[in-house]
Amino acid sequence: MANIKIKKPQNQEFRKRKEKKFSRLRGVRDILFDEYKYYDLLKKKACDLASVYGFNRVETPMLERIELFERSTGKDTDIVSKEMYSFIDKSGNKIALRPEATPGLVRAYIEHGLFNLPQPVKMFWLGPVFRYEKPQSNRWRQHTQFDLEIIGEDSPVADTQIILIAYNFFSELQIDVQVQINSIGCPECRSEYINKLEEYYKERGKRTKLCVDCKKRFNKNLLRLLDCKVEACREVSADAPQIVDYLCDGCRDHFIKVLEYLDEMDIPYNLNPFLVRGLDYYTRTVFEIVPIFEETENEENKDSSSFQRQVSLCGGGRYDGLVEILGGRPTPALGFGLGLERVVKKIREINIPLKSDKVDIIFLAQLGDQARRKMFVFFEEMRRRGYKVRQAFTKDRLKAQLEEANRLGAKQTLILGQKELIDGTIIIRDMDSGTQEVIDFKKIYSEINKRLENGSNSSIGIMEEKEEKKIN
Ligand SMILES: [Zn+2]
Ligand SMILES: [Zn+2]
Structure with missing residues (x-):
């Protein structure tokens, strides 16, 4: 047999390169085999539910123009001003990795002339979104979202229907949830409310107690003061005027109908006057879905404000002005986004075994x-x-x-x-x-x-x- 000697690499450079190991970036993750089964399950559930309710799947690019999000999500929102991954490409275009789904979907609706189709257009979407957030438990810089949008529909029945779909998604996965709901009115009735809110926060001593972020938000996005999670801000906001008392007839009527349908469907909800959602484009109905607080010895945790501190599993609402803001005709619309990572975590917490698919192997x-x-x-x-x-x-x-x-x-x-x-x-x-x-x-x-x-x-x-x- 030939005596083949394999020489060890002498080259220092080569050795160095070989030794270098890579690890993933901070705040992003690999999903390996066993965990991915949960994602498969959730994606299938999402697809099944969406098609039952007449939604068709679409996909949009992960890359969009920065301006799309500045104009829709809002320049001053945390998402756009702090958390968006953005860069200038080789042709000098300002590009963002999508931090949320809705603006891209509305852009597609306008760009492809989907307003020529019978309305409403019902779309669903599954894919990654990117936000440069502070890495913490179950907050990832890339996460997977299930998104539903109905464009071209103003009926309150549609509001209830998307809440129902989100609610079904969780209850069929045996996660006990409750709907947090509020109406933030339309631009007309909201401006009167914001004046009242400004007066309230300008009362002596209140502004100085606010956190740094809220002080900045004061002139840009006063509504956001209501949902600040900082304890001091929550105390200041506790007695703030509530928007439901300032809704115009149209907005009030719409909101009451949504709640009536929710009652009819037996969906548990909690009117939450502090729920405003962080994005500029919302109008009228806004909602979040939170896990129901588990029985606890501590009575203090049972009050309704504890729900606010719960991590929401899903959020959405109406955005009747967005199509117009992005250059389309005035078109009422609504939708929700649901992050799969948190749902997977929740399912694993409550420890529900997955049905085995190994029976016939x-x-x-x-x-x-x-x-x-x-x-x-x-x-x-x-x-x-x-x-x-x-x-x-x-x-x-x-x-x-x-x-x-x-x-x-x-x-x-x-x-x-x-x-x-x-x-x-x-x-x-x-x-x-x-x-x-x-x-x-x-x-x-x-x-x-x-x-x-x-x-x-x-x-x-x-x-x-x-x-x-x-x-x-
Ligand atoms: Zn209104
Ligand atoms: Zn604050």
């Missing part, structure tokens, strides 16, 4: 090269017939293959060895009991089907017992 094992070749071909045949087949054809030892079969959760393993190959037979092994049976290779499908029927009957029984604890 059949593993193909082989001993010897000839048997392997036959099973290699047979695997493709079974797969095309729709069986859930698995294999480990790169492994030689039967023990290693059976370990893999167990790891994959296979219920049956078909084993083909030299002897079976010659006899025209094959072994079926029941992975739970370990019992094996030699069968005629020609009868393989009827034998498998017989076992699948028996097997799946008994496992459905097991699953039904635990059904209420599983989600699908």
Whole structure:
């Protein structure tokens, strides 16, 4: 045999490069196998619900012009002024990584002339959004959003319907939630309210107590003072005038109808006068969905203000002015955004097992090269017939293959060895009991089907017992 010596790399540069390891950026994450199953589940749930209610899926680019968000989300909002990833591209265009979905969807509505379609246009959207936030528990700089928008609809029924869809999303995942709802009126009635609010905050001593951010917001976005989470600001705002007392007839009527429909649908909600949402474009109905506070010894935590401190799982509302702001005709619209990361965390907290999809897995094992070749071909045949087949054809030892079969959760393993190959037979092994049976290779499908029927009957029984604890 030739004596081949492999020299160790001498080059210092090469060695350095080889040693360098990369880690992910701060605030972003990798979602690995087991966790991704939850994302699959949520995405499927989102798609199913959206299509039942007549929404069609769209996708928009992650990159948009900065100006789109400055004009819609609002230049002075935290999202645009502090948290937006932006850069100048090689042609000198000012570009942003989308920090939220709605502006891009409204741009697409206008750009593609979707106002020519029968109205309303119902869109749903699933994808990543980016915000340069302070990394903290379950706040990520890239997160996945499920977004629903109805454009071209002013009926309060639509408001209730999107709240209902969001509510169903959570309750069908067995997450107990409550709707926080408010109306922030239209530009007309809101301006009167904002004057009142300004008078209130200008009363002696109030402004000095506000946090730094609220002092800045004072002249730019007075409404935002209401939902500041800083304790001192919450105390100052506690007795502030409430917008529901200043709504014009149209806005009041709309809001009452939304609440009536919510009552009709038995959706639990809490009128929250401090809920304003952070974005400039909202009008009339705004809502958030928060997990219901769990029973606690501490009575103080049970009051309604504790809901405000809850992390919201979903937020949305009406944006009747946005289409016009972005250059379209005046068009009423509404929608919500729902971050999947927080939902995954919640599901894992309450520890609901996922329904197993491993019931019918059949593993193909082989001993010897000839048997392997036959099973290699047979695997493709079974797969095309729709069986859930698995294999480990790169492994030689039967023990290693059976370990893999167990790891994959296979219920049956078909084993083909030299002897079976010659006899025209094959072994079926029941992975739970370990019992094996030699069968005629020609009868393989009827034998498998017989076992699948028996097997799946008994496992459905097991699953039904635990059904209420599983989600699908
Ligand atoms: Zn109004
Ligand atoms: Zn504040």
